[in-house]
Amino acid sequence: MRSGFVSILGRPNAGKSTLLNALVGEKVAIVTSKPQTTRNRITGVLEVPAKAKRSAAQIVFVDTPGVHKPGSQLDRRMLQEVYDALETRDIVILLVDASREMQLPESVEPASVPGSAEPGTEPTLDAPAPKRPDRDHGWRSEDEFVLNLVRKLDCPVFLVINKIDLIRREQLLPLIESLMNQFKFAEVIPVSVRKRDGLDTLVEKLVEYLPQGERYYPPDQFTDQPERFLVAELIRERILMETGEEVPYASAVVIEKFEEPPPQPAKVKKPRPLKGGGFAEVKLPVTSISAVIYCERDGQKAILIGKGGAKLRAIGTSARKEIESLLGTRVYLELHVIVEEGWRESRGFIDTLDWRKQLEDLANKQAAESESELDSPDPEV
Numbered sequence: 256m257r258s259g260f261v262s263i264l265g266r267p268n269a270g271k272s273t274l275l276n277a278l279v280g281e282k283v284a285i286v287t288s289k290p291q292t293t294r295n296r297i298t299g300v301l302e303v304p305a306k307a308k309r310s311a312a313q314i315v316f317v318d319t320p321g322v323h324k325p326g327s328q329l330d331r332r333m334l335q336e337v338y339d340a341l342e343t344r345d346i347v348i349l350l351v352d353a354s355r356e357m358q359l360p361e362s363v364e365p366a367s368v369p370g371s372a373e374p375g376t377e378p379t380l381d382a383p384a385p386k387r388p389d390r391d392h393g394w395r396s397e398d399e400f401v402l403n404l405v406r407k408l409d410c411p412v413f414l415v416i417n418k419i420d421l422i423r424r425e426q427l428l429p430l431i432e433s434l435m436n437q438f439k440f441a442e443v444i445p446v447s448v449r450k451r452d453g454l455d456t457l458v459e460k461l462v463e464y465l466p467q468g469e470r471y472y473p474p475d476q477f478t479d480q481p482e483r484f485l486v487a488e489l490i491r492e493r494i495l496m497e498t499g500e501e502v503p504y505a506s507a508v509v510i511e512k513f514e515e516p517p518p519q520p521a522k523v524k525k526p527r528p529l530k531g532g533g534f535a536e537v538k539l540p541v542t543s544i545s546a547v548i549y550c551e552r553d554g555q556k557a558i559l560i561g562k563g564g565a566k567l568r569a570i571g572t573s574a575r576k577e578i579e580s581l582l583g584t585r586v587y588l589e590l591h592v593i594v595e596e597g598w599r600e601s602r603g604f605i606d607t608l609d610w611r612k613q614l615e616d617l618a619n620k621q622a623a624e625s626e627s628e629l630d631s632p633d634p635e636v
């Protein structure tokens with residue numbers, strides 16, 4: 256058995272989340288045509304059965320936020336998520352969008368080996384806006400920044416060129432050549448995630464490079480994200496799709512209430528036949544969810560709510576349908592919009608959005624509570 260972590264790295268909109276979902280076969284990450292959709296690293300697990308000479312494998316894919324120049328505290332946190340995903344990985348996929356022109360530095364020695372970044376060229380988290388773009392190695396371009404990240408890695412890096420459905424065949428070779436001039440990639444695989452072209456080859460190759468090892472997750476688990484977080488993301492996806500300008504970027508979603516239906520009796524109710532033919536619909540149980548949409552200004556709140564509440568209703572209706580198909584229950588969804596001025600600059604607020612942090616806090620709180628119960632003197636004694 257082989258197993259390992261594969262981090263997916265790239266610029267915003269390259270199709271990283273689309274790739275994750277296509278590989279895992281489930282909607283684990285939200286996808287929109289707007290850049291900077293993904294804000295956290297997201298795990299999706301693929302079980303690969305043994306075939307002919309190939310051994311079975313479990314691949315843990317980690318989707319990351321698109322690498323872009325940080326302008327706010329939120330952007331910095333997103334970049335930190337990228338660094339975290341690069342820390343624990345066996346293989347990295349650098350995903351590039353074939354249809355977008357790249358801004359590459361002059362060709363670097365093709366022999367450049369992983370981990371051989373020139374001193375002083377390492378990107379930094381706090382890279383300021385370059386005063387002399389020609390001198391700034393870190394942020395001369397996002398493409399260059401991503402390549403500098405890759406050069407610091409000491410693991411195999413796959414170059415996966417996506418969206419080949421959008422380009423002409425003869426455009427592909429020069430693009431591959433220019434990228435291979437930048438770095439010695441372990442493999443170069445052109446794909447169209449949308450058409451599922453090249454994905455089987457990608458999985459085959461990944462398995463070849465994975466180390467021997469046991470599963471990290473049970474075979475039926477496809478993500479480590481709690482349902483609550485997925486639900487918040489599905490609402491955010493609808494906001495991204497339904498609003499424009501800066502509203503999608505200034506919005507955050509927090510689930511305040513998530514009441515699952517009580518466990519259902521093991522005996523499943525049979526649909527009742529109707530007089531005129533067909534069957535009466537079996538009423539599914541209801542999950543009751545209440546979520547807050549945070550934005551930064553009153554004007555944004557007005558846009559999110561819309562005339563007579565129309566926009567919020569549209570967001571709610573389409574999100575509810577998605578959530579129902581995720582949970583397999585009916586959903587009662589309540590949405591509120593709250594202005595939290597300048598939250599994108601508040602580390603404390605950004606912390607509260609992070610579900611890993613939320614789970615950690617909950618575990619710490621429970622541990623502290625049970626400790627204080629043990630410490631408290633028993634009044635009976």
Ligand SMILES: Nc1nc2c(ncn2[C@@H]2O[C@H](COP(=O)(O)OP(=O)(O)OP(=O)(O)O)[C@@H](O)[C@H]2O)c(=O)[nH]1
Binds near residue numbers: 274
């Ligand atoms: N034509 C075409 N479009 C694609 C393909 N793969 C993804 N897309 C589209 O590219 C857009 C961005 O996809 P995402 O998966 O959200 O991109 P991302 O890299 O996760 O973006 P961020 O989360 O913003 O970093 C969406 O509109 C996708 O439908 C592809 O193979 N061909």
Ligand SMILES: [Mg+2]
Binds near residue numbers: 319
């Ligand atoms: Mg994404």
